Amino acid sequence: SQTIHQWPATLVQPVGSPLSLECTVEGTSNPNLYWYRQAAGRGLQLLFYSVGIGQISSEVPQNLSASRPQDRQFILSSKKLLLSDSGFYLCAWSPTDRGLRETQYFGPGTRLLVL
Amino acid sequence: AQSVTQLGSHVSVSEGALVLLRCNYSSSVPPYLFWYVQYPNQGLQLLLKYTTGATLVKGINGFEAEFKKSETSFHLTKPSAHMSDAAEYFCAVSEIGGNEKLTFGTGTRLTIIP
Numbered sequence: 614s615q616t617i618h619q620w621p622a623t624l625v626q627p628v629g630s631p632l633s634l635e636c637t638v639e640g641t642s643n644p645n646l647y648w649y650r651q652a653a654g655r656g657l658q659l660l661f662y663s664v665g666i667g668q669i670s671s672e673v674p675q676n677l678s679a680s681r682p683q684d685r686q687f688i689l690s691s692k693k694l695l696l697s698d699s700g701f702y703l704c705a706w707s708p709t710d711r712g713l714r715e716t717q718y719f720g721p722g723t724r725l726l727v728l
Numbered sequence: 729a730q731s732v733t734q735l736g737s738h739v740s741v742s743e744g745a746l747v748l749l750r751c752n753y754s755s756s757v758p759p760y761l762f763w764y765v766q767y768p769n770q771g772l773q774l775l776l777k778y779t780t781g782a783t784l785v786k787g788i789n790g791f792e793a794e795f796k797k798s799e800t801s802f803h804l805t806k807p808s809a810h811m812s813d814a815a816e817y818f819c820a821v822s823e824i825g826g827n828e829k830l831t832f833g834t835g836t837r838l839t840i841i842p
Contacts, residue, residue: 619771656818656834657772703771715760715779715822717830719771 615640619704619720626727632677632691634723636704639685644706646687647717648679651701663687664709699727730755730821734833742841747791747806749836751819754800761802762820762830763793772818778802789813814840 616639626632638644648660659672661679669679676695680688687704701724705717735750753759760779764772776787783795789812793804802819819833 657832659829662829705772716762716774716777718774719764721771722769724769 615706615718617704617706617718617720619702619723621723622721623724624726626694626725628696628727629693632689632694632698632725634689634702634704634725636687636689636720637685638706641685641706641708643684643709645709646681647705647707648687648689649703649705651703651722653700657703661689694727696727699725701725730759730823730831732819732821732831732833734817734819734836736836737834738837738839740839740841741809743811744808747804747809747813747838749804749817749819749838751793751802751804751833752800753802753819753821755821755823757823760822761793761795762822763787763791763802763804764818764820765789766816766818766835768815775804775817809840811840811842814838 618637620635646663649657650660651657661669661671663669663681666681666684677689677691701722703722704720707717731754733752741747762777763775765775766772775791776785776793778785778795786792791804791806793802795802816835816837818835820830822830
């Protein structure tokens with residue numbers, strides 16, 4: 614079966630510091646991968662998605678970036694964090710098989726607090 | 729463009745009572761529709777989904793939803809609420825033949841009154 618991991622689970626960082634959040638998927642090949650942010654009292658905002666190694670699409674202009682160095686690894690980064698970057702970050706994957714790729718499966722999330 | 733509206737950011741029901749969480753969508757093409765549940769400080773778990781076929785979809789934990797094209801709705805129901813159902817629920821839509829990106833509603837927080 615497939616599993617998705619995210620770490621760290623919780624992170625407290627000062628304004629202006631760098632960020633690296635990691636997401637890995639096990640038990641599948643060539644998944645589509647997604648990063649979402651969930652701010653307090655809001656829904657989920659899609660930040661980035663990837664259909665393959667090195668292929669990243671950005672949905673929202675911001676000071677965050679994403680990379681996919683390996684097939685099942687997705688990294689969210691920032692060079693300098695802002696207060697507004699605080700939130701709950703969720704990674705998700707979906708199959709690429711025809712008839713299955715519409716469903717996304719979510720990781721446990723990383724709670725980021727920028728002070 | 730697609731969008732999702734969840735009526736009621738907070739819903740409270742008594743234990744054993746009917747749960748009804750409302751979701752309306754807007755899509756220019758036939759949609760795929762989803763309900764996810766999120767427990768505190770956890771990721772989202774898929775409750776159920778509609779792709780094609782039967783419009784009444786059954787999911788986990790006794791929940792079900794009915795796709796009504798004429799009403800552009802996909803309301804979530806459960807006949808008898810349990811304390812463990814307290815969580816936040818998200819409705820989402822993607823487009824058949826589209827790029828598999830999900831558009832989420834803003835969520836409904838369900839509280840169960842003992």
